[in-house]
Amino acid sequence: MVDLSKEQILELTNAAGLSYDDIRAEIIAARLTTVLQVLDELPDDLEAAAEPLPIFTLDSEDRDD
Amino acid sequence: MTEVPLHYATIAEQASLVRSKAISPVELTRAYLDRIDHLDSRLEAFITVLSDRAIEEATEVERAIASGAYMGPLHGIPITLKDIIHVKGVPTTAGSRVLDGSVPDEHSTIVRRLSDAGAIILGKANLSEFAMGGTVDHPFGTPRNPWDLDRTPGSSSSGSGVAVAAGLCSAAIGSDTGGSIRGPASFCGITGIRPTYGRVTRQGVVPMCWSMDTVGPMTRTVEDCAIVLRAIAGHDSADPSTGRAQVPDYRESIEDGVRGLRIGVPRELTDFEGLNWEVGDAVTKAIGVLDELGATSSEVSISTAPSSGGVLVTVADTDAAAFHSRWLRSRGDDYDWNTRTRLEAASLIPATAYIKAQQARTLVQREMLALFDRFDVLIAPSSNAPAQSIESATGRPGGNYQGLRDMARRRLTSPASLAGLPALSVPCGFSKSGLPIGLQIIGKPYGEDTLFRTGHAYESATGWHAMHPAL
Numbered sequence: 001m002v003d004l005s006k007e008q009i010l011e012l013t014n015a016a017g018l019s020y021d022d023i024r025a026e027i028i029a030a031r032l033t034t035v036l037q038v039l040d041e042l043p044d045d046l047e048a049a050a051e052p053l054p055i056f057t058l059d060s061e062d063r064d065d
Numbered sequence: 066m067t068e069v070p071l072h073y074a075t076i077a078e079q080a081s082l083v084r085s086k087a088i089s090p091v092e093l094t095r096a097y098l099d100r101i102d103h104l105d106s107r108l109e110a111f112i113t114v115l116s117d118r119a120i121e122e123a124t125e126v127e128r129a130i131a132s133g134a135y136m137g138p139l140h141g142i143p144i145t146l147k148d149i150i151h152v153k154g155v156p157t158t159a160g161s162r163v164l165d166g167s168v169p170d171e172h173s174t175i176v177r178r179l180s181d182a183g184a185i186i187l188g189k190a191n192l193s194e195f196a197m198g199g200t201v202d203h204p205f206g207t208p209r210n211p212w213d214l215d216r217t218p219g220s221s222s223s224g225s226g227v228a229v230a231a232g233l234c235s236a237a238i239g240s241d242t243g244g245s246i247r248g249p250a251s252f253c254g255i256t257g258i259r260p261t262y263g264r265v266t267r268q269g270v271v272p273m274c275w276s277m278d279t280v281g282p283m284t285r286t287v288e289d290c291a292i293v294l295r296a297i298a299g300h301d302s303a304d305p306s307t308g309r310a311q312v313p314d315y316r317e318s319i320e321d322g323v324r325g326l327r328i329g330v331p332r333e334l335t336d337f338e339g340l341n342w343e344v345g346d347a348v349t350k351a352i353g354v355l356d357e358l359g360a361t362s363s364e365v366s367i368s369t370a371p372s373s374g375g376v377l378v379t380v381a382d383t384d385a386a387a388f389h390s391r392w393l394r395s396r397g398d399d400y401d402w403n404t405r406t407r408l409e410a411a412s413l414i415p416a417t418a419y420i421k422a423q424q425a426r427t428l429v430q431r432e433m434l435a436l437f438d439r440f441d442v443l444i445a446p447s448s449n450a451p452a453q454s455i456e457s458a459t460g461r462p463g464g465n466y467q468g469l470r471d472m473a474r475r476r477l478t479s480p481a482s483l484a485g486l487p488a489l490s491v492p493c494g495f496s497k498s499g500l501p502i503g504l505q506i507i508g509k510p511y512g513e514d515t516l517f518r519t520g521h522a523y524e525s526a527t528g529w530h531a532m533h534p535a536l
Binding site: 009012013024027028031032033034035036037038039041042 | 372374375376378379382406407409410413414418421422425468471472
């Protein structure tokens with residue numbers, strides 16, 4: 001289960017040359033944790049179920065005129 | 066002659082008055098400008114009011130009508146635009162200090178189409194910064210819900226919702242990525258539609274999420290929504306995401322009723338932890354009204370709905386973070402605290418997570434589209450609860466962010482957004498504390514006509530839309 005801490009965020013952002021305060025890092029950790037937890041619960045074989053979309057399609061919709 | 070005050074009259078009613086010359090476009094425009102002058106210091110619906118320009122446009126339009134060149138139901142009708150929509154020579158702020166001083170040198174396509182229909186551009190409406198929702202510090206004033214000034218009007222098309230609900234314009238144009246028309250429509254007791262992705266051009270509109278943004282009307286009735294959508298919809302060669310499907314006259318079928326309409330009621334959207342009981346009750350009653358009118362409703366499952374909020378946030382926020390990457394580095398301090406934090410969090414989402422979210426999005430779309438083999442529309446609440454207090458919505462740090470609870474409430478608007486489907490919100494009642502509740506009607510791609518006839522039938526049988534805040 002993903003559970004990011006503000007310290008991990010601060011490490012990451014410091015490495016990127018950015019400087020965040022504790023409160024911002026805490027909120028970012030909470031947001032990222034939430035999103036990654038939801039994605040973690042998705043099935044592992046998603047790529048088998050969701051094939052890429054075609055690049056070329058026939059335009060079969062009605063045209064305006 | 067209309068029995069309601071002119072400022073609350075529908076576009077259809079106002080158009081009849083304008084066409085018959087019972088009222089002039091200048092009188093109508095002045096009525097709104099006077100009302101804005103009187104009320105907007107309390108409501109903060111507007112960032113820019115185009116008083117002189119609107120009167121000039123109204124004067125010109127009045128001359129045209131007098132000479133017999135009546136163009137249709139929007140001729141002489143004052144419309145407000147969410148301040149992400151470019152108007153030539155008028156600053157576009159996107160509700161942010163970051164765009165301070167940015168003045169477009171040409172109209173957006175939407176404005177050109179509204180002008181071609183004879184509409185008057187009244188002003189630029191306030192909004193959550195860059196249409197992202199959750200703004201804590203609004204640099205141009207905090208929009209207030211006309212039903213209770215201590216409550217939020219919803220986001221991100223907040224000012225647009227306020228302006229329509231408070232009778233400050235005939236209609237407004239908002240935008241909806243993850244619910245930004247439906248939410249304010251619900252909280253403000255008005256009608257709003259998120260059109261099919263690609264139904265309305267986004268040329269000249271500041272983007273939030275390029276793969277999910279839509280632009281649509283916010284009005285006081287379903288018929289008005291249909292009138293405005295017809296004027297702005299249609300392919301635009303300047304926006305390759307727009308489809309070539311013909312734009313019907315949505316009013317032609319709006320009185321067709323709902324006899325035989327098959328309504329799907331997704332259990333994951335009508336019964337979940339976090340759904341306010343008054344909202345659930347109002348939606349259940351609304352479905353009952355539609356059944357009495359001849360529709361047939363039955364329960365259905367959207368298995369991908371519970372995770373759709375997290376999928377949407379991953380896709381939309383990451384898209385937005387890409388758009389804002391340069392400004393975040395150079396103008397970070399000019400962003401609202403909450404917007405900036407949200408974008409920075411999205412900047413750290415791993416690419417693998419983004420890909421997974423896009424794959425999941427395909428499954429959401431597939432599941433949603435398959436439902437329209439069995440149903441004509443799906444019905445759910447527009448929001449999980451009535452409007453919250455501004456204090457709780459804007460408290461720092463992090464605004465009103467509540468982690469997984471946020472993801473849970475997002476399940477209501479995310480499936481339609483992820484799948485690119487049209488979704489209409491109409492008022493369906495009030496909470497015990499007098500706050501509006503919204504009913505969401507979701508349709509198949511380019512199925513706006515079915516949404517309008519369903520919403521219109523419901524509206525005609527109830528009357529929630531005819532109630533207005535005491536201001």
